[in-house]
Amino acid sequence: MQKILKERLYSYLVDNRVDLFLDLQHKGGLKEYLNSSVSAIAPQIREMQESGEPDLYIEEYCMDELTRKLRPSPFLYLYRVLEEEFEEDFHRMREDGILTYELINILGCCRDIFERNAFSEETEEDRYLRYEITGAVGDYLSGS
Incomplete structure (x- = not known):
């Protein structure tokens, strides 16, 4: 699940926040940004998985959380x-x-x-x- 979220966040940055994407890439912090962003919501992912929420719902919820501070572009x-x-x-x-x-x-x-x-x-x-x-x-x- 975390790998999928990192890939989706990466795509979101490329499509919606290319300025931030390029800045992070230039400074060598893109991988760290993706890792720390997804790690920050890991407890919510575990909790939702344990409560039996469908993976698709978890992904959408997490993407909403991951991109909340990035919107609007x-x-x-x-x-x-x-x-x-x-x-x-x-x-x-x-x-x-x-x-x-x-x-x-x-x-x-x-x-x-x-x-x-x-x-x-x-x-x-x-x-x-x-x-x-x-x-x-x-x-x-x-x-x-």
Whole structure:
């Protein structure tokens, strides 16, 4: 079960938090992150297995727990903003093969905005956050 959860968490990071994935990989901490994250919920896994919960239910519950602090993804938020508000730049970057690279750079420029607005599932739809992020992306793209 723990091996499956580590694989699923790895895939989640690649698909949803590529910024964190690359940072952990660069620092050599990816394996430790996966191991410690899954080890932290090992008691819950044992308890659920002992109570006879189906493996599929345990996996889904554990993935929800493992990804709770990782949601929502600032990377995917910026992806959507770039795709919706700066469509031409988005397509150019994707065609040039630099979209992920540029999104990570943009994320670095917007990190303070996300923190100041306490980016979370509750604030993700805040229009003022969207305006502020859109302005910062526009500044980044114009080289300001």
